[in-house]
Each structure stands twice: as C-alpha cells, then as structure tokens.
Amino acid sequence: MQTITxxxxxxxxxxxxxxxxxxxxxxxxxxxxNLELDPYFYERKEKLxxxxxxxxxxxxxxxxxxxxxxxxxxxxxxxxEKYAD
Numbered sequence: 001m002q003t004i005t006x007x008x009x010x011x012x013x014x015x016x017x018x019x020x021x022x023x024x025x026x027x028x029x030x031x032x033x034n035l036e037l038d039p040y041f042y043e044r045k046e047k048l049x050x051x052x053x054x055x056x057x058x059x060x061x062x063x064x065x066x067x068x069x070x071x072x073x074x075x076x077x078x079x080x081e082k083y084a085d
Contacts, residue, residue, distance in 0.1 A: 017029075
C-alpha cells in the first residue's frame with residue numbers, strides 16, 4: 001500500500017469522500033491527528049526546523065539570556081501596570 005495526502009477545500013470534502021466510497025475495501029482513510037489539534041502544525045514544524053538549522057550552522061544570533069531577562073521583566077511590569085485592578 002502507498003500513502004498519499006490530499007488537500008481538499010472544505011466545501012468539497014463530502015464529495016471527495018463520496019467518490020472514494022466505492023474503493024472502501026481497498027483504501028484506508030485516516031485524519032491527521034496533528035492537524036486536528038493544530039491546523040498550522042506543519043507550517044510551524046517547518047519554521048522550527050529552519051530556525052534550528054540556522055542555529056546549528058551558526059547563522060542565527062541567539063539573544064543573550066541577561067538581555068532576555070531584562071526585556072521580560074520590563075514586559076511583566078508593563079502588563080502589571082496595564083492590568084492592575
């Protein structure tokens with residue numbers, strides 16, 4: 001058996017499923033659990049892999065941890081001030 005992926009517009013899903021019905025004994029239809037939980041799973045996965053590749057190849061500058069802490073402290077303070085009761 002071979003595995004293929006179909007991308008079908010929402011309004012055509014039922015028509016495609018009906019067309020595949022005649023092959024039900026010879027095919028197995030499954031939904032991708034990753035896409036059920038997160039419709040942008042594969043786009044984010046690809047972006048993460050590209051970022052990791054850049055880091056591995058030393059093409060990406062990582063933020064200094066101290067700088068990150070300072071920015072996060074500033075953000076937390078701003079949010080506390082904005083949303084204080």
